[in-house]
Amino acid sequence: MKKGNLLYGQSGGPSAVINASAYGVIKEAILNEEVDQVLVMNHGIEGALEEDFHYLNDYVDQIELLPNTPASAFGSCRYKINAEQDLPKLVEIFKKYNIRYFLYNGGNDSMDTCVKVNDYCKEVGYELYTIGVPKTVDNDLPFTDHTPGFSSAAKFIINTMMQIKLDSEVYKKGKVTIVEIMGRHAGWLTASSSVATKEGMGPDLIYLPERPMDLDVFLEEVKNIYSKQKNCLIAVSEGVKDKTGNFIGMMNQKKDAFGHTQLGGVALTLGGIIEDKLGLKYRAVELSTVQRSASFMRSKTDVIEAIEVGREAVRRVVSKETGRMVVIKRISNDPYIVEYDTHDVREIANLEQIIPDSMIGNDNFMMTQEFFDYIYPLIDGGYKQSYSRGTQDFFQINKNKKTV
Amino acid sequence: MKKGNLLYGQSGGPSAVINASAYGVIKEAILNEEVDQVLVMNHGIEGALEEDFHYLNDYVDQIELLPNTPASAFGSCRYKINAEQDLPKLVEIFKKYNIRYFLYNGGNDSMDTCVKVNDYCKEVGYELYTIGVPKTVDNDLPFTDHTPGFSSAAKFIINTMMQIKLDSEVYKKGKVTIVEIMGRHAGWLTASSSVATKEGMGPDLIYLPERPMDLDVFLEEVKNIYSKQKNCLIAVSEGVKDKTGNFIGMMNQKKDAFGHTQLGGVALTLGGIIEDKLGLKYRAVELSTVQRSASFMRSKTDVIEAIEVGREAVRRVVSKETGRMVVIKRISNDPYIVEYDTHDVREIANLEQIIPDSMIGNDNFMMTQEFFDYIYPLIDGGYKQSYSRGTQDFFQINKNKKTV
Numbered sequence: 001m002k003k004g005n006l007l008y009g010q011s012g013g014p015s016a017v018i019n020a021s022a023y024g025v026i027k028e029a030i031l032n033e034e035v036d037q038v039l040v041m042n043h044g045i046e047g048a049l050e051e052d053f054h055y056l057n058d059y060v061d062q063i064e065l066l067p068n069t070p071a072s073a074f075g076s077c078r079y080k081i082n083a084e085q086d087l088p089k090l091v092e093i094f095k096k097y098n099i100r101y102f103l104y105n106g107g108n109d110s111m112d113t114c115v116k117v118n119d120y121c122k123e124v125g126y127e128l129y130t131i132g133v134p135k136t137v138d139n140d141l142p143f144t145d146h147t148p149g150f151s152s153a154a155k156f157i158i159n160t161m162m163q164i165k166l167d168s169e170v171y172k173k174g175k176v177t178i179v180e181i182m183g184r185h186a187g188w189l190t191a192s193s194s195v196a197t198k199e200g201m202g203p204d205l206i207y208l209p210e211r212p213m214d215l216d217v218f219l220e221e222v223k224n225i226y227s228k229q230k231n232c233l234i235a236v237s238e239g240v241k242d243k244t245g246n247f248i249g250m251m252n253q254k255k256d257a258f259g260h261t262q263l264g265g266v267a268l269t270l271g272g273i274i275e276d277k278l279g280l281k282y283r284a285v286e287l288s289t290v291q292r293s294a295s296f297m298r299s300k301t302d303v304i305e306a307i308e309v310g311r312e313a314v315r316r317v318v319s320k321e322t323g324r325m326v327v328i329k330r331i332s333n334d335p336y337i338v339e340y341d342t343h344d345v346r347e348i349a350n351l352e353q354i355i356p357d358s359m360i361g362n363d364n365f366m367m368t369q370e371f372f373d374y375i376y377p378l379i380d381g382g383y384k385q386s387y388s389r390g391t392q393d394f395f396q397i398n399k400n401k402k403t404v
Numbered sequence: 405m406k407k408g409n410l411l412y413g414q415s416g417g418p419s420a421v422i423n424a425s426a427y428g429v430i431k432e433a434i435l436n437e438e439v440d441q442v443l444v445m446n447h448g449i450e451g452a453l454e455e456d457f458h459y460l461n462d463y464v465d466q467i468e469l470l471p472n473t474p475a476s477a478f479g480s481c482r483y484k485i486n487a488e489q490d491l492p493k494l495v496e497i498f499k500k501y502n503i504r505y506f507l508y509n510g511g512n513d514s515m516d517t518c519v520k521v522n523d524y525c526k527e528v529g530y531e532l533y534t535i536g537v538p539k540t541v542d543n544d545l546p547f548t549d550h551t552p553g554f555s556s557a558a559k560f561i562i563n564t565m566m567q568i569k570l571d572s573e574v575y576k577k578g579k580v581t582i583v584e585i586m587g588r589h590a591g592w593l594t595a596s597s598s599v600a601t602k603e604g605m606g607p608d609l610i611y612l613p614e615r616p617m618d619l620d621v622f623l624e625e626v627k628n629i630y631s632k633q634k635n636c637l638i639a640v641s642e643g644v645k646d647k648t649g650n651f652i653g654m655m656n657q658k659k660d661a662f663g664h665t666q667l668g669g670v671a672l673t674l675g676g677i678i679e680d681k682l683g684l685k686y687r688a689v690e691l692s693t694v695q696r697s698a699s700f701m702r703s704k705t706d707v708i709e710a711i712e713v714g715r716e717a718v719r720r721v722v723s724k725e726t727g728r729m730v731v732i733k734r735i736s737n738d739p740y741i742v743e744y745d746t747h748d749v750r751e752i753a754n755l756e757q758i759i760p761d762s763m764i765g766n767d768n769f770m771m772t773q774e775f776f777d778y779i780y781p782l783i784d785g786g787y788k789q790s791y792s793r794g795t796q797d798f799f800q801i802n803k804n805k806k807t808v
Contacts (some may be wrong), residue, residue, distance in 0.1 A: 009575075046576060047576075069570070070567050070570060070571065071571040071573075074575040075574055075575040077575060120658060155794055158794070159796055160698075160794060162795065162798065163475070163694060163697040163699060164694065166473070166474060166475035167418045167693045167697040168698070169475075170418050170479055170480040171447065171481060172447050172450060172451075172479070177693075195794075195795065199795045202802060223591075283692070285692045285693070285694065288689045289568060289572070289581075289687070289689070289693075290689065290694070293571040294564075294567070295567060296701040297789075299794065327808070378794075379794030380793070382791060389784055390559055390562070390599075390780065390784045390785070391563060391566065391600070391603045392566060396570075396604065396605065
């Protein structure tokens with residue numbers, strides 16, 4: 001007997017592989033006897049509250065393109081649930097659409113949504129099973145070895161830094177190049193650029209949010225490196241702070257719906273300081289959204305794991321697990337082996353996993369061997385992207401089609 | 405009887421395939437009976453003036469990696485020859501090293517160097533044969549159908565714009581995203597982003613240096629598109645000008661925190677105007693040097709043609725052609741067939757080829773079919789990049805090695 005419908009949604013910032021997780025969810029769910037129909041929220045929980053759903057039958061001919069496609073194919077949101085208004089409304093909608101399984105794909109804030117939905121349904125006695133599907137390029141979710149989306153963004157950053165390094169040293173007298181990388185509180189993506197350095201073509205200096213930045217020492221380092229090489233490449237996290245705890249890139253003091261400060265402009269700020277204090281020319285490069293949605297050279301490991309966390313979420317939720325998130329457990333580095341498990345989503349929501357001290361070296365420019373042992377298996381292998389006439393083949397919902 | 409040594413140099417901005425041309429030059433030259441040794445200038449003509457050369461025997465084990473490697477592997481320069489001082493000195497150096505063949509790989513300015521060297525040698529009776537090898541991502545050299553380097557940069561931009569488009573429309577209410585693309589006087593690279601639009605995932609508006617930008621009309625267009633879509637993606641050339649002929653990117657002369665003038669880019673300037681006049685949030689993305697040195701998804705056509713122009717340059721120069729540049733002639737679009745020829749370098753130097761009117765549509769957001777017929781064959785086919793443990797395998801000269 002089929003139990004009910006499964007509702008899946010995407011939330012938070014896009015990644016290169018969140019649609020691979022959607023693919024895993026869909027492929028597993030449509031085969032599962034406990035699941036009747038698969039509904040997908042249009043723009044996550046924000047759409048669910050407006051009964052704005054996609055039925056997958058409408059996209060069945062395109063579904064194999066989902067793992068190829070970056071960003072959030074079904075729309076995302078950064079909506080913070082209002083407990084009093086939204087939760088009773090959601091339960092009514094769940095009843096109306098016979099939704100019994102709730103899978104939510106995202107990062108910290110999205111897991112907070114899972115907790116709220118799960119707790120409220122339990123409180124009012126509506127039988128709903130909720131599982132979180134992890135996604136974040138920032139790799140800042142706790143209790144999982146790493147998070148789908150991180151490895152592909154890291155691989156893009158590493159290889160782009162190698163290219164920028166080669167590009168930045170072609171002239172006898174070059175510039176100081178400062179590359180700004182995503183990561184508000186956790187420096188995993190910025191740290192990954194150390195792999196480029198290990199390969200002989202990476203940044204000379206790396207600055208993480210995990211370590212305060214001493215601007216005097218920074219200028220001294222840049223000066224020394226420039227006087228030797230006549231160029232200098234710096235990787236800096238958007239969330240790096242000075243010794244007094246202030247964000248270096250605090251240009252825009254607006255806060256988003258979750259109370260996070262919107263950052264930007266670290267590279268430009270540091271460039272200005274370098275020009276002012278050292279009289280050197282600089283080039284500020286912000287990898288921007290290109291780093292999180294780059295699909296043309298993703299990690300095969302990442303794509304496969306993203307699909308697997310989606311499948312595992314379905315297996316767990318139909319087994320009546322609830323209030324948990326799928327996690328990846330690393331069994332060994334070489335050969336690289338992982339297992340999938342779940343963890344209490346309440347312990348994950350709103351908690352950020354920063355880089356452990358043991359992975360950060362004493363110098364500002366290199367990570368420890370422990371970090372390299374951690375990251376190399378994650379970026380290995382190429383996922384073959386399909387192209388037609390030089391352009392990538394992507395899944396795309398028909399925006400004009402009313403699907404419900 | 406071997407005639408003499410061949411001197412090859414790279415000049416101007418890096419590209420994704422200039423080293424593929426170096427590979428073509430080297431592979432053809434080492435087999436040719438007229439050529440004794442191949443010398444490569446370290447940092448182009450600037451290095452030549454200091455007798456700073458690489459002998460390729462030192463890199464023979466790595467040479468197959470050259471076509472895989474972006475930027476200018478042997479160093480580049482932006483040096484403008486001083487006729488009175490430099491030319492006599494160069495001839496003395498040519499004599500000392502028995503240099504009889506001179507191949508210079510670059511864009512407009514580099515071809516100017518070819519002209520000066522060629523003319524002076526003729527004037528003083530030193531037997532030297534010079535051929536220019538074309539390179540520029542901007543695609544602004546005349547008398548050639550296109551220039552090696554352009555196609556790969558265009559392919560990166562097209563596919564990156566598709567990714568940015570998907571990323572920029574995930575939220576119900578998005579931002580105005582402005583992407584700044586290289587090309588100071590010629591808008592070929594910015595125009596290429598129209599391919600993404602043709603594929604259904606590209607910029608809504610495109611601004612080229614070939615057309616003055618009316619800021620009032622621009623704001624009206626952005627407003628209309630945003631009110632319909634709740635997001636808007638704009639591709640803009642760094643060299644775009646307003647109706648009075650001033651660079652838009654020069655308008656943003658704010659003082660930064662350190663009291664000095666910051667020349668904001670075009671994207672930041674337009675973003676500021678949009679925020680100010682329309683009250684919309686924006687994201688400015690500058691593709692920076694990443695666009696010219698992206699090697700992970702190059703056009704196969706581009707890599708092969710880059711190698712071929714290098715080979716052709718050697719064939720021509722040993723046949724005693726001189727004062728000419730290798731050009732690509734397109735025989736047909738479908739099937740795509742080209743031939744290689746040469747053209748008087750004097751007519752090429754310092755002349756810029758902008759986009760012809762017939763390729764630019766009446767709207768600000770789409771090119772004509774003639775442009776699409778032109779560009780699709782150029783971006784087709786993937787050149788397989790080789791990776792080890794997730795990082796690209798690149799050629800790199802040993803900087804500490806004294807090679808001469």
